[in-house]
Amino acid sequence: MKIFRFSLILFLTIIISSVLCSFYIRDNLSFYNIYLKNIESIDKNIEMAKKEYALLKSDFYTKKDMLQRFINKEHINEIEKNILLIENAIINNELTECQNLSIETQCLITQIIDYTTAID
Amino acid sequence: MISIVTRTTFMFFLVMFALRVMGKKNLGEFQPSDFVSTMLISNLTSIVIEAPELPILYSVIPILLIVCYEIFTSIAAKKNDKFAKITQGSPKILIVKGIIDQKVMSELRFTVNDILEAMRSKNIFYLEEVNLAVVETTGQISIYPDPNSKTNINKADIPPFDIVVDGKYRNKNLDYIGISKQQTEKILNQENICAEDILLLLIDGDKNYNLTLKELV
Numbered sequence A: 001m002k003i004f005r006f007s008l009i010l011f012l013t014i015i016i017s018s019v020l021c022s023f024y025i026r027d028n029l030s031f032y033n034i035y036l037k038n039i040e041s042i043d044k045n046i047e048m049a050k051k052e053y054a055l056l057k058s059d060f061y062t063k064k065d066m067l068q069r070f071i072n073k074e075h076i077n078e079i080e081k082n083i084l085l086i087e088n089a090i091i092n093n094e095l096t097e098c099q100n101l102s103i104e105t106q107c108l109i110t111q112i113i114d115y116t117t118a119i120d
Numbered sequence B: 001m002i003s004i005v006t007r008t009t010f011m012f013f014l015v016m017f018a019l020r021v022m023g024k025k026n027l028g029e030f031q032p033s034d035f036v037s038t039m040l041i042s043n044l045t046s047i048v049i050e051a052p053e054l055p056i057l058y059s060v061i062p063i064l065l066i067v068c069y070e071i072f073t074s075i076a077a078k079k080n081d082k083f084a085k086i087t088q089g090s091p092k093i094l095i096v097k098g099i100i101d102q103k104v105m106s107e108l109r110f111t112v113n114d115i116l117e118a119m120r121s122k123n124i125f126y127l128e129e130v131n132l133a134v135v136e137t138t139g140q141i142s143i144y145p146d147p148n149s150k151t152n153i154n155k156a157d158i159p160p161f162d163i164v165v166d167g168k169y170r171n172k173n174l175d176y177i178g179i180s181k182q183q184t185e186k187i188l189n190q191e192n193i194c195a196e197d198i199l200l201l202l203i204d205g206d207k208n209y210n211l212t213l214k215e216l217v
Helices: A002-041 A046-068 A073-091 A095-117 B002-022 B032-050 B057-079 B081-088 B102-107 B112-121 B171-177 B181-191
Strands: B092-096 B130-135 B141-145 B161-165 B198-203 B209-213
Touching: A002 A046, A002 A095, A002 B002, A002 B057, A046 A073, A046 A095, A073 A095, B002 B032, B002 B057, B032 B057, B032 B081, B057 B081, B092 B102, B112 B130, B112 B141, B112 B161, B161 B171, B171 B181, B181 B198
Parallel strands: none
Antiparallel strands: B092 B130, B130 B141, B161 B198, B198 B209
């Protein structure tokens, strides 16, 4: 019975923590999508884009290590690469390129959310 | 590289812990569910060792979940006989007093060779010596030898060999016994049967034979 209790506690812990993890991943990644949507919708205002980008970047690097514990590192690296490309586009005042990259990153993030949280 | 070393070390101890919690000693004792768990655990372990880009939790969580399921199923099987029958099966009697139950044999997809092999591993060479043979849920065959067989059977110097199995001659074994195919056919003619009707024909060095005919199952 001791082993049963132990496995029951373990099982419930796994189920609860996996649900919490799913929410954590979805919430955080959705948050990046909001920043990216803002960057995408900014027309001809590179300063606004810079502001949004700075928020996105700082948030991403704060949570990067934590996210790597739950998400494939390759996915995180892809997001990071896109974020750096957006930075490069902002520095070069290429707003269209910046918007395209934002859309691309949003697609990538949506895909990752699907991979990690969807129940097929 | 250090990541692979730490991951392997961690996974080694995790799998050791998992198997210890499941309480299995060796492969021979494995029930189907144990076997499935062990297979899955070994595969899951290799995933994170081979792919350092994946979070270690991708293996740890499924392994712990499998351990939980394994414990739940074994406890449920202990409490409920019907559940145990579904998940683990039940022992089946294969041979009673030297007579093979061909229905059980075909049900379990056992061959005559499997039976002979199990007999030989228990130092039993004559089918008549088997009082009871039971196929355990682990797939092993347990044999209870006939206590009177040592006195009743005249054993030859050369033990019985399978001469006809499932209607086909084993020509190599004819040479071991020192009997020709014609002599064997003569025996079969005396019994008024043909080789195709035979499931198993065992003949020993003294030309004593044991005949098991095929049954319609």
